[in-house]
Amino acid sequence: MARARDVTFDCDEPFAAVAARVVAMRAEEVFEYSGGVLDTAEIERVHDMRVATRRLRAALEVFAPCFPAKRHRKALRGVKALADALGERRDPDVQLELLEGLEGELDEADVEGFAKLIGRVRKEQTRANRELGRQVAEKRLAKLRRRLGRLVEGEGS
Numbered sequence: 001m002a003r004a005r006d007v008t009f010d011c012d013e014p015f016a017a018v019a020a021r022v023v024a025m026r027a028e029e030v031f032e033y034s035g036g037v038l039d040t041a042e043i044e045r046v047h048d049m050r051v052a053t054r055r056l057r058a059a060l061e062v063f064a065p066c067f068p069a070k071r072h073r074k075a076l077r078g079v080k081a082l083a084d085a086l087g088e089r090r091d092p093d094v095q096l097e098l099l100e101g102l103e104g105e106l107d108e109a110d111v112e113g114f115a116k117l118i119g120r121v122r123k124e125q126t127r128a129n130r131e132l133g134r135q136v137a138e139k140r141l142a143k144l145r146r147r148l149g150r151l152v153e154g155e156g157s
Helices: 015-032 042-060 069-105 108-135 138-153
Strands: none
Touching: 015 042, 015 138, 042 069, 069 108, 069 138
16 A cells, blocks of 8 residues: 555646545555554554544545545545544543553542543543444445545546
8 A cells, every 4th residue: 555655646647636546545544544443452543543534534625626526525424424433532542541641640539539530431432432333344434435436436527
């Protein structure tokens, strides 16, 4: 899979063709990061996939005029839903990382309340992970991949 830094563009290449290549490349990055994204012990996977979806979304928005409106709208809607689920999962991941870093600095009187707070954030992480699981289910990712594929294959039409 070619990364953005590995791809070159020809100034004479039609804008729509460049748009299709950029969107295809950004889409592939999203799918590359999907493996293991539900593992709450490896929170950087969620971060990486979330960054990839934000880059894909930006490319879709910048190059919107290059694609058929209906196909573009459906593809963008799918990317947004995935990005939203990743964001919902990422928030408790970051909170837990911060809270766990503070545990050693607590006074004895605060330990019980702090443990309850961490428990609440873990429940939120679990809830968000279930929703993310729906978004990254094999069928759903395959559908998004097909939509994005049809979008870039039909560029300019």
